[in-house]
Amino acid sequence: MENFSQTEENYLKAIFKLSEREDKPASTNAIAGEMSTSAASVTDMLRRLAEKGLIHYEKYRGVALTEKGNKLATGLIRKHRLWEVFLLEKLRFSWDEVHDMAEQLEHIQSPELVERLDEYLGRPKFDPHGDPIPDAAGNFTFRKQVFLSALNPGEAGVVVGVNDHSPAFLQYLDRIEIKLGVQLRIAERFDYDESVRIMLGETNEQVLSKKVSQNLFIQKF
Amino acid sequence: MENFSQTEENYLKAIFKLSEREDKPASTNAIAGEMSTSAASVTDMLRRLAEKGLIHYEKYRGVALTEKGNKLATGLIRKHRLWEVFLLEKLRFSWDEVHDMAEQLEHIQSPELVERLDEYLGRPKFDPHGDPIPDAAGNFTFRKQVFLSALNPGEAGVVVGVNDHSPAFLQYLDRIEIKLGVQLRIAERFDYDESVRIMLGETNEQVLSKKVSQNLFIQKF
DNA sequence: TACAATTTTTAGATGAGTCTAAAAATATTT
DNA sequence: AAATATTTTTAGACTCATCTAAAAATTGTA
Ligand SMILES: [Mn+2]
Ligand SMILES: [Mn+2]
Ligand SMILES: [Mn+2]
Ligand SMILES: [Mn+2]
Numbered sequence: 393m394e395n396f397s398q399t400e401e402n403y404l405k406a407i408f409k410l411s412e413r414e415d416k417p418a419s420t421n422a423i424a425g426e427m428s429t430s431a432a433s434v435t436d437m438l439r440r441l442a443e444k445g446l447i448h449y450e451k452y453r454g455v456a457l458t459e460k461g462n463k464l465a466t467g468l469i470r471k472h473r474l475w476e477v478f479l480l481e482k483l484r485f486s487w488d489e490v491h492d493m494a495e496q497l498e499h500i501q502s503p504e505l506v507e508r509l510d511e512y513l514g515r516p517k518f519d520p521h522g523d524p525i526p527d528a529a530g531n532f533t534f535r536k537q538v539f540l541s542a543l544n545p546g547e548a549g550v551v552v553g554v555n556d557h558s559p560a561f562l563q564y565l566d567r568i569e570i571k572l573g574v575q576l577r578i579a580e581r582f583d584y585d586e587s588v589r590i591m592l593g594e595t596n597e598q599v600l601s602k603k604v605s606q607n608l609f610i611q612k613f
Numbered sequence: 614m615e616n617f618s619q620t621e622e623n624y625l626k627a628i629f630k631l632s633e634r635e636d637k638p639a640s641t642n643a644i645a646g647e648m649s650t651s652a653a654s655v656t657d658m659l660r661r662l663a664e665k666g667l668i669h670y671e672k673y674r675g676v677a678l679t680e681k682g683n684k685l686a687t688g689l690i691r692k693h694r695l696w697e698v699f700l701l702e703k704l705r706f707s708w709d710e711v712h713d714m715a716e717q718l719e720h721i722q723s724p725e726l727v728e729r730l731d732e733y734l735g736r737p738k739f740d741p742h743g744d745p746i747p748d749a750a751g752n753f754t755f756r757k758q759v760f761l762s763a764l765n766p767g768e769a770g771v772v773v774g775v776n777d778h779s780p781a782f783l784q785y786l787d788r789i790e791i792k793l794g795v796q797l798r799i800a801e802r803f804d805y806d807e808s809v810r811i812m813l814g815e816t817n818e819q820v821l822s823k824k825v826s827q828n829l830f831i832q833k834f
Numbered sequence: 835t836a837c838a839a840t841t842t843t844t845a846g847a848t849g850a851g852t853c854t855a856a857a858a859a860t861a862t863t864t
Numbered sequence: 865a866a867a868t869a870t871t872t873t874t875a876g877a878c879t880c881a882t883c884t885a886a887a888a889a890t891t892g893t894a
Contacts (some may be wrong), residue, residue: 399881420842433882435843440880452842452889482703483729496721502714508704620851641872654852656873661850673859673872 396444398499401468403427403437404446407457408465417454466530467506472498473519474509480520481513487520487571488562521562522553522572522609538612540576540588541605548577553609561607568598570608617665619720622689624648624658625667628678629686638675687751688727693719694740695730701741702734708741708792709783742783743774743793743830759833761797761809762826769798774830782828789819791829 396404406426410418420438424431442449446461457465475497479490507528510516517533519525524532537552551574554561565571569592579597580589586602600608617625627647631639641659645652663670667682678686696718700711728749731737738754740746745753758773772795775782786792790813800818801810807823821829 397880421840429881430883431842432844432884436881479726483726483733485725485729489725493721493723493726496723497718500714500717502717504706504710505700505704505714508706512704618850642870650851651853652872653854653874657851 394444395501396446396464400437400441400444400446401464401499403434403441404457404461404465405468407447407455408462408469411456417448417456419454423455463530466526468498470526470528470530471500471506473523473525474506474513474516476519476521477513477516477525478509486562486566488559488566490520491557491559518553520572521557522551535611537609539606540590540600540608540610541586541602543578543588543610543612545578545581547612548575549610549612550575551608552611554607555609556607561604564604576610615665616722617667617685621658621662621665621667622685622720624655624662625678625682625686626689628668628676629683629690632677638669638677640675644676684751687747689719691747691749691751692721692727694744694746695727695734695737697740697742698734698737698746699730707783707787709780709787711741712778712780739774741793742778743772756832758830760827761811761821761829761831762807762823764799764809764831764833766799766802768833769796770831770833771796772829773832775828776830777828782825785825797831 403423406423407418410422410426420431420434423438424434427434438447438449438455441447441461442455445458446464447455447457449455472494475494476490479485479493480487485493510528515527516525524535526532535552539555540551543549551570551572553572554565574592576590576592578588579591582588586605587599588605589597589599591597624644627644628639631643631647641652641655644659645655648655659668659670659676662668662682663676666679667685668676668678670676693715696715697711700706700714701708706714731749736748737746745756747753756773759770760776761772764770772791772793774793775786795813797811797813799809800812803809807826808820809826810818810820812818
């Protein structure tokens, strides 16, 4: 397959992410926001990506990835998440440090390297933030999960992912000792500020703000 | 420290390599050859690198790296060779496959990553081709070595490196079962074509061509 | 439906890195 | 030393990715 520039690859990822969030064509402005660039630059790039058959693009109508573009974007996400696992599992970085390095590593071109890395890591299905790692064919493992904020008192489950990937949030979770795999039960929910009291085990209890509870993914028991 | 483009980094490596080969300023043409580009493009880039304080450059006089340029080039070589070790030791690639991937990986920007990788690999002093890996301060381990072609009959030693890094040569060495660490002794040298007969152990003998003997580094016993 | 607000595209410019062709400087021969 | 060959630089053009400002299209509202 042809090679594309890192910039082109980053646009594909941005479009993928936006299409994933909402199931409709990504707008020029939304892409500009995601890429931290001007709408004019985006329009330029969209023309080029369409030219190369990576996106469906009609002026003023927004864009969607083509089969080819989707394959490429999925491959990038696969590489990004595998490298994150490597950095955490093998090089012992913490989950708030791995993203920036993976942003660079995802652009390394070598199908064989990705395959070997995957094998070396034991073919992980999820990355350090709980996001699914697509397999070589591009298939994501689906997992039934809900926001912690959607749980009712008495319901319990295990923390399986984060919605907010910012180092600030991840470091906060470290501080309050919440990590992937932690089991919890909703003890009480306060209507006043929509915060919740959770039980970790039988004795350890904590109150989480609305904001925190909206950024944690839980798999219910 | 500032960041430089991959292109700029590759020019620095090329200049480093040329200055290493011969201890005099690298010429525009030599750099063009090393970079597979035109002399005109090189002149352009030299102006820019000089502007950034990475090289000493006088028109028509060739170039040498500044302290700053040398530090950067050494850092790139460190990263390149560490990644080669990783690819071979951890991902089980062969020594003829690792270079091209390392050419990409050497541009990943993250001092902390290099440090962790070095530690993870056990702070190796040499890469899969026997080339020394500079430490974090930029110091290369020096090793007394000679070309196999410089050995006389009766002399013995161990294979510690290759001069030719091409996959073709490395694969040929695999085929005749010569790898780093192999011990050998010169049994006979033929003046006719400057080939040599070597003994690997007491019974296994082989004849190596002049070309092969000029591309193997030996550490004498 | 018409006017206003927002979004998107176009136009024109810039810098990095590249090219070819031509001019200038340096090195080699005779 | 002069002529010739080689190397290096300059000049001008191209692509990619970006910008700002202005024009055009779409969407929202009165
Ligand atoms: Mn990430
Ligand atoms: Mn992640
Ligand atoms: Mn190499
Ligand atoms: Mn090497």
